Amino acid sequence: MKLTGFDGTIALVTGAGGGIGAALAEHLHDSGCTVIATDLEAPVFAARAGQPRIHACALDVSDPVAVEALVTWIEARIGAIGFAINVAGVLQTGTVVETDDAQWRRVFAVNADGVFHVSRAVARVMSPRRKGAIVTVSSNAAGVPRHGMAAYAASKAAATMFTRCLGLELAPLGIRCNIVAPGSTLTPMQTGMWAGPEGEQRVIEGSLETYKVGIPLQKIARPNDIVYGVMFLLSDQAGHIAMSDLYVDGGATLRG
Secondary structure, three states: OOOOOOOOOEEEEOOOOOHHHHHHHHHHHHOOOEEEEEEOOOOOOOOOOOOOOEEEEEOOOOOHHHHHHHHHHHHHHOOOEEEEEEOOOOOOOEOHHHOOHHHHHHHHHHHHHHHHHHHHHHHHHHHHHOOEEEEEEOOHHHOOOOOOEHHHHHHHHHHHHHHHHHHHHHHHHOEEEEEEEEOOEOOHHHHOOOOOOOHHHHHHHOEHHHOEOOOOOOOOEOHHHHHHHHHHHHOHHHOOOOOOEEEEOOOOOOOO
8 A cells, every 4th residue: 555645745744854754754855845954053954856846944842933934935935834743852861850850841841842843833823724734742751750861751741642632633623643653763863872882772671760761663663654644644545534643662661
């Protein structure tokens, strides 16, 4: 089965400077979308033959004025946004008693407030058209407690429930909102937590001392593994799926 519904669609992707976001922007482009790829610094993509369809823009998702301005610019200069995918995220590790107020607010400013700002701005332009799809890339940590990751897990839980509530509001308009919840994925965010070359194997095996089970599939995800889930939820083939939370974690959370 070939996924359809991408050709000619304008897609806004946040967090496209690397990892999952960069891989997603490439896949959307190759599927026929016109992509607006954003990050704190404008992402860089390899040159392509013919008419470029990836527009790289700098965007701080924690700034609601900047988000509204970018959406207005896209609608006026490029066209109607059909897809919006929230990938931008930051990680803060450490126990709760070690976490200061600034660290807590920074994580929520990007992971939760950013999803709110982008989704609200896009919902405002999609609603009159009664058409569109929004996907939030959250985390399996949103549904399972993680030792030393309270700020991250709580912010992702907020983003997840916000997206489901937004989906309830927009579903009568034909706009679908869904969540993809990755587990451990081979990105700079993941490898930044590793202390040595055995980091990947330790993640696969789990950690009894931090009450974390391993990965039943015995492998860590690659960015494309997550991208395929996002692409499906955006596609015509997922046309009757809304407010779903798709875990893509190799079974690590022992839930569906």
